[in-house]
Amino acid sequence: MNGQNIVQSFETSEYRARVNKLRALISDAGMDALVVSSGSSQCYLLGYDAFSDAEPQAALVTLDDDPYFILRKMDADTATDAGCWLPQDRVVAYAESYVGGSGDASAWEMIGQFVKDKMGASARVAVEVSGLGVQAYHKLIGALGVEVPLDGGGLVSKCRLVKSERELLYMTEAAAIADRAMLAGMDKIAVGARHCEAAAAIMSVLCAGTESIFGGPPPFPPYIRGGEFANAPHQIWMDDVFAAGQQYYLEFSASRHRYPAPLTRMAHLGPATPHLKHRHEGGMAGFHAAIDAMRPGATCADVARAFQAAIRPYGLTKEGRIGYSVGLDFLDGPSLTTSNDTEIVSNMTFHFQSNFVERGEIYMMSDTVRVTENGAELMSAFPRTLFERPA
Numbered sequence: 001m002n003g004q005n006i007v008q009s010f011e012t013s014e015y016r017a018r019v020n021k022l023r024a025l026i027s028d029a030g031m032d033a034l035v036v037s038s039g040s041s042q043c044y045l046l047g048y049d050a051f052s053d054a055e056p057q058a059a060l061v062t063l064d065d066d067p068y069f070i071l072r073k074m075d076a077d078t079a080t081d082a083g084c085w086l087p088q089d090r091v092v093a094y095a096e097s098y099v100g101g102s103g104d105a106s107a108w109e110m111i112g113q114f115v116k117d118k119m120g121a122s123a124r125v126a127v128e129v130s131g132l133g134v135q136a137y138h139k140l141i142g143a144l145g146v147e148v149p150l151d152g153g154g155l156v157s158k159c160r161l162v163k164s165e166r167e168l169l170y171m172t173e174a175a176a177i178a179d180r181a182m183l184a185g186m187d188k189i190a191v192g193a194r195h196c197e198a199a200a201a202i203m204s205v206l207c208a209g210t211e212s213i214f215g216g217p218p219p220f221p222p223y224i225r226g227g228e229f230a231n232a233p234h235q236i237w238m239d240d241v242f243a244a245g246q247q248y249y250l251e252f253s254a255s256r257h258r259y260p261a262p263l264t265r266m267a268h269l270g271p272a273t274p275h276l277k278h279r280h281e282g283g284m285a286g287f288h289a290a291i292d293a294m295r296p297g298a299t300c301a302d303v304a305r306a307f308q309a310a311i312r313p314y315g316l317t318k319e320g321r322i323g324y325s326v327g328l329d330f331l332d333g334p335s336l337t338t339s340n341d342t343e344i345v346s347n348m349t350f351h352f353q354s355n356f357v358e359r360g361e362i363y364m365m366s367d368t369v370r371v372t373e374n375g376a377e378l379m380s381a382f383p384r385t386l387f388e389r390p391a
Contacts, residue, residue, distance in 0.1 A: 008047050009257040010166055012085045015047050018159055023063055025155045032123040033062045034152045035115055035140070038131030040329040041156040042069070043083075043258060050075065050082040055099055056107035056136065060115055066090050068118070070111050072099055108136045112143025121145060126152030160332045161325065163347045167259060168370060171327075171349060173213045174261035175368055175379035177254035181205035182263055182382050185222070185250045189267050189389050195224050195237035198250070206254050219260050219330045222252040231362040233355075244269050244391040247276060249364040258328050262351045263380055264366035270391030279363045280386040282314030283354040287365065287384070290322060290336070290352060294369060294376040300340040307354070308338065316356060323352040326368065346373045 022045065026034050036059040042048050046059060046069055057071035069076075069084060069091050076093035084091065092114060098107040119125050127149040132140065141149050163171070181202045188198035202222045209215030224237040226248030242248065246269055253262035268276065289310035293303045307322050321340075325333025326349055334342040336350065353366040368379040 007049075007081060007083045008085060009049060009083060009170075010047060010164075014164060014166065015045065015085050018045055019061060019067060021159045022061055022155060025158060026061065026126070026152070027063055029126070029150075029152070029155070030124065031126045031150055031152065033060060033115070033119050033125045034155060035060055035111075035125060035127045036067075036131075036156060037128040037136075037140075038156075040258075040332075041128060041131070044156060044160055044328050047083040047085045048079060049258065056094075056111060058111050058115075060118065062119070068092055068114075070094065070114055072096060072107070106135075106139040108139035109143040112140045116144055124150060126150035126155070128153050128156070157332060160327050161334075161348060162345060163327060163349055163370075167327065168347065168349070170256040170259040171261050171368065171370070172379055174254040174256040174259060175263070175381075177206060177209050177213060177215055177256070178252070178261045178263040178368075179380055179382045180210060181252065181254060182250060182265055185224075185252075186265070186267060186387060186389070189242050189248060189269065191242060191244050191269060191391055193242050195240050195242065198222075198224055198242075199237045202250070202252055206252065213256070216255045216257070218255055219253050219258075222250065224248065224250055225362070231357075231359075233357055233362065233364070242269055247272070247362075249362065251364060251366065253330070260326055260330050260351075261368040261379055262326065262330075262366060263368065263382065264353070264355075264364045265382065265384075265387065266364055267387040267389050269389050272386055272388055276363070277386065278314065279316070279356060280365075282311050282316045283356065283363055283365055284384065285314065286311040286316075286318070286322075287352070287354040290354075291369065291376045291378070294344060294350070294352075294371060296344060296346050296371065296373060298344050300334050300336045300342045300344065301338050303336050303344070304338045304340075307336075318356060322354070323350045323366075323369075325349065326351045344371055346371055 060068040073093040079091045094110045129151045130153040184201040185198045199222045206218045207215045221236045227246045249266045251264040253260040286307040290307040293306035321335040321337040323336040348371045350369045356363040370377045
């Protein structure tokens with residue numbers, strides 16, 4: 001960084017480039033401005049790295065000047081300390097009396113009125129509708145004086161799809177932390193050990209990082225599942241202990257400045273069954289076929305079809321996606337499915353998942369992947385094997 005502001009995750013020039021890219025999309029869509037309502041989009045454009053968006057806050061991006069950032073007074077007064085690159089005269093505070101009251105007054109009305117005053121009643125103002133709840137939506141559009149706002153929900157996402165070199169650096173650093181956390185979690189898998197002990201070992205590394213890389217809060221708690229009755233995906237650890245003869249998976253993500261590197265590996269307490277070994281062999285065949293297909297010029301559908309073709313000889317099928325684009329605050333783009341024709345370009349990043357989920361049994365293996373000019377590059381160095389822990 002520039003050595004002067006360790007709070008900002010990126011140089012101001014990079015934030016300005018992001019805003020300029022967004023302005024071009026706003027203009028191409030025939031709009032005059034965009035109200036950015038989601039905290040992730042605000043962080044991406046403004047560098048504001050604080051988890052305070054439970055209260056109303058919004059950025060107003062116009063075609064010809066720095067954005068405005070409107071948020072509650074206690075946050076507005078310290079926005080620069082939270083990484084926001086905007087000059088203070090572009091940070092607008094609303095009164096703390098809007099927060100926590102039981103009356104009808106809403107800060108979204110104040111935000112909407114501010115936007116209307118700045119842009120005029122005839123301006124074509126779009127709104128990131130997906131970042132609003134039902135009540136917030138009605139309060140904001142009522143203050144804007146429109147019945148149905150223009151939906152600009154996909155514009156910032158388009159800007160985020162291709163990563164900069166520093167974004168890629170943060171994800172590479174997160175992958176190094178994730179590798180160390182996976183080792184710590186695997187070391188805790190033993191007969192009679194509690195699932196929470198493995199989770200604690202993983203969380204400790206995610207927060208502490210490595211000797212040369214600072215850690216950070218993960219985007220979600222570790223998923224630790226397995227055993228006779230606990231093979232459901234997307235669930236955190238149980239009040240349970242690891243048992244002999246059972247399989248388990250560990251899935252989590254490290255994070256650097258909110259940029260993730262998700263990772264999943266499986267372990268079996270004792271020798272793995274022939275059936276599970278067969279699934280692993282087929283899953284890895286699909287894994288390698290998809291990675292080979294993931295290159296500039298291919299589509300998301302091409303990658304998914306390569307995976308399906310490779311697992312078919314093993315008697316395996318996979319419905320739905322085999323991964324998705326990841327970036328700031330995790331999900332940020334298209335999915336790898338046979339119905340998604342989004343073209344893959346260099347410096348896109350994906351969470352690729354070779355997974356087979358059935359009731360009573362689950363196989364999970366995943367990695368963070370960067371697309372380069374020469375093809376896909378795996379960010380993790382952790383072995384892609386089916387681990388057999390002592391029973």
